[in-house]
Amino acid sequence: MTMSLVSILELRHLRTLAALHETGSVSRAAKRVHLTQSALSHQIKALQSHYGLSIIQRRGQAVELTDAGKHLVALAGKVLEEIQATERGLAKMSQQATGSLRIALECHTCFDWLMPLMDAFRQHWPDVELDLVSGFHSDPVKLLEEGGADVVIGSEHKRRRGIVNHPLFRFEILAVLAPEHPLRRKRILHAADFANETLITYPVPEDRIDLILNVLKPADIHPERRTAELTVAILQLVASRRGVAALPSWGLKNYVDHDYVIARRISTHGLWSDLYASTLTETASRPYLRDFLTTARNTCFATLDGIIPLE
Amino acid sequence: MTMSLVSILELRHLRTLAALHETGSVSRAAKRVHLTQSALSHQIKALQSHYGLSIIQRRGQAVELTDAGKHLVALAGKVLEEIQATERGLAKMSQQATGSLRIALECHTCFDWLMPLMDAFRQHWPDVELDLVSGFHSDPVKLLEEGGADVVIGSEHKRRRGIVNHPLFRFEILAVLAPEHPLRRKRILHAADFANETLITYPVPEDRIDLILNVLKPADIHPERRTAELTVAILQLVASRRGVAALPSWGLKNYVDHDYVIARRISTHGLWSDLYASTLTETASRPYLRDFLTTARNTCFATLDGIIPLE
DNA sequence: TTTTGATATGAATTCTATTCATTAATATTT
DNA sequence: AAATATTAATGAATAGAATTCATATCAAAA
Structure with missing residues (x-):
């Protein structure tokens, strides 16, 4: 040889x-x-x-x-x-290095990885106006079309003229329990297990919560809900036994390792969710957007555990 | 766009x-x-x-x-x-970084570019035994086959089993004259112009001198010859009007720029010569040999004026 | 043992880089 | 100025190589 x-x-x-x-x-x-x-x-x-x-x-x-x-x-x-x-x-030389990148987040937990990413982005593209569009938006696609945001990070949107869904990654949503919670014995939780629990979620409508939409509602189970804005607040509530939550696996590692909470799979094959970045077709071709997407994927795959590529 | x-x-x-x-x-x-x-x-x-x-x-x-x-x-x-x-x-990891690279030179002028190259090579391949096989060799191919050298740098050798000719580059051979030489008026020199000149060459047989082989002999012109070992010695003799020489264009630039000598094209389309590095087939696959060849080409194309790629 | 998930491999296919053949443009020579 | 020789650009055809498809192999888990 x-x-x-x-x-x-x-x-x-x-x-x-x-x-x-x-x-x-x-x-x-x-x-x-x-x-x-x-x-x-x-x-x-x-x-x-x-x-x-x-x-x-x-x-x-x-x-x-x-x-x-x-x-x-x-x-x-x-x-x-x-x-x-x-x-x-x-890209700078071709004068395509200016514009705006206003990011709307459908996925609250994404703050975790978005912040360092935005810092890096600001370094690379000093002339792009970078912003986070805060608050809840009932129709994110309209937000794009009306120019209120340039990217929406969240679940896939129905195919629509002028809108592109850029796949980011697939991640697992795990149930989060207090370490002494009775359900700790079960390796896998099913819909019925949530019947008598209080579900702690971000303050968004039911149809934006995968656990409810894909697991509980089909089983006709409607647990109580309580909301909190921040991930740490949710975890705090779970740890102090005010209820259970369902969160992306990657954000949990630290808390689980420190026995602050425990995490369990939901349903036999797990509850998985796909994350996309949606933009207007027009925006999709901008170099800085492309760069944002690739570095987003790169840093996510490098730093977040247990996520898998899409498509 | x-x-x-x-x-x-x-x-x-x-x-x-x-x-x-x-x-x-x-x-x-x-x-x-x-x-x-x-x-x-x-x-x-x-x-x-x-x-x-x-x-x-x-x-x-x-x-x-x-x-x-x-x-x-x-x-x-x-x-x-x-x-x-x-x-x-x-290459080092695959234990192909040891061996010997003994270089035999058919082309005396090649010393010019070979020396710095050898220095670089020594840095890159400390465990390869690097050497120059000096002196004139009547049958360089035999030298390869008998293990006296690993590479011969010179003209192409007839196709032969077990021998590979690696093309290096094509270069022009120019006539070199003293600045006051009568032939300075002519832009291009032809065979006849050499009839009454003394030709100063390296000490090698006639059939190794392109000017004689390809220009003078066909025209049945046999000028006097005088030899010198080193390029500078030849140039010194030319400058002091002891005769004319024919040397690769690249080595002349400095001397011509300083009006030490002048250079003229030989025959209408110029006298060109092709330089090859020949090895055994076996040697050809060694990583350090490949590296030697590519860096040889790279540095030559970067530093020598007027040479053109082969093949 | 059986099954499952993951990798290796040879043949077929698809894709795309390269060549071919030609045109256009620029420089050089007569 | 005209003619010739260089050099680059372009579209269509080709050839070559990377990828896929269909299987085989292998290790681990059930």
């Missing part, structure tokens, strides 16, 4: 390697770069035989990067970042 | 841009990356419409990089170097 005569390495390979590193699995990485698992397998094989080195190693079920793989991943990180940077530079 | 939704940039584009920067012309760059001029035109067009910016600008006959183009070239430089570096690292 020896190297071939010219370098076959392309950015595509580096993008794959980066995804592989982030996801720790070939099939997840494939989703991440919008290719099939087979395509990645072939890519990896080509690289391996090119360099005469194995890049990944099967450790039981999971794949692990070898030393060589880690070198290439490090390269990928550097190179892809440099490319992003110069592409931002080019 | 707006950006498309995902980055289409690949290393191929960066390699093209780098070549474009080095050569200053689409067709020369095409040769450099072993593609057609058309292919590069299409690549450039794709990039331009992708970024909504022009990358090159036609300044009369020559193409010039725009600001955007320069940014991309800068990126290319950085990225391609980083890739080379990690590929060296990988």
Whole structure:
């Protein structure tokens, strides 16, 4: 096994390697770069035989990067970042670096990852007017159309002329209980388990709460509700046994690790929700929006546990 | 004209841009990356419409990089170097970073560019035994086969089993005259012009001297010869009117600029020579040899004027 | 053991980069 | 000035390679 005569390495390979590193699995990485698992397998094989080195190693079920793989991943990180940077530079030169990015949040918990992202964005695009559109909005699509916001982050919106849904990621919603809660024995909670509980939610209508919409309502179960604005407030209420909540898995890790609350799967295969960023078609082509989306995905996949790529 | 939704940039584009920067012309760059001029035109067009910016600008006959183009070239430089570096690292990991590189020179003038190259090589491949095989060798191919050298740098050798000719570049051989030499009036020298001159050459047989082999002998002209070991010695003899010489154009620039000697084209379309690096097939696949060849080409194209890519 | 989830592999296919053939434009030569 | 030689751009055709499809293989969990 020896190297071939010219370098076959392309950015595509580096993008794959980066995804592989982030996801720790070939099939997840494939989703991440919008290719099939087979395509990645072939890519990896080509690289391996090119360099005469194995890049990944099967450790039981999971794949692990070898030393060589880690070198290439490090390269990928550097190179892809440099490319992003110069592409931002080019966007500035083509005078497409100005405009506004007013973000409306349908998903309250998303504050968690949005804040650091917005900081980074401000650095990269100093001339884009960045804002958070606060408050609840009954019709976010109308908000986009009327120019009240440039992006809505939330669930998918029905296909509609002039509106694009950019997939972000899929995440699991877990039930959150006080550590001493009687339901702690059950590994998985079902609709019936919520019958006599108080459900603590963000102050939004029922049809915006996945647990109610997809689990409780179909089972004709209508627990009491109590609302709180902030995630920490909800968790505080749960911990002090005022009720139970349902929150994205990623935001819970710290609290669960410190035994402040416990988390349980909802229904057999879990309650999953898909997150999208919706914009006008017009807005979708702006470089800074594209940059916002890719860095949003990148940082989310890098920092949030248990999320999976969409599409 | 707006950006498309995902980055289409690949290393191929960066390699093209780098070549474009080095050569200053689409067709020369095409040769450099072993593609057609058309292919590069299409690549450039794709990039331009992708970024909504022009990358090159036609300044009369020559193409010039725009600001955007320069940014991309800068990126290319950085990225391609980083890739080379990690590929060296990988070669080390696959234990293909040891061995020997003994260089035999058929082309005396090549010392000029070989020395700095060897210094760089030593840095990159500390565990490869690097050497110059000095002296004249009547049968360089045999030298390879018998293990006396690992690379021979010189003209192409006849196709032979087990031997590979790696093309380096094509260069022009110019006649060198003292500034006051009577032939200075002529823009182009022909065989007859050499009839009454003393020809100053390196101490090698006639059939290794392109001027004699391709120009003088066919015209049945046999000037006197005098030899010198070093390029500077030859130039010194020429300057002091002991005769004329024929040397690669690239090594002359400094001396011509300082009016130490003058240079003239030989025959209507010039006397051109092709430079190759020949190795055993076995040696050709070694990573350090490949690295040596690519950096040789890179530094030559970057530093030597008037050379053109082969094949 | 059976089943499930994940990866590897060869063949087929689809896609897209490259070449081919030509036109247009610019420079050089006669 | 006309003619010739270079050089780049462009659309259509081609060739090549990356991806998908369909399976096989493998490890872990039930």
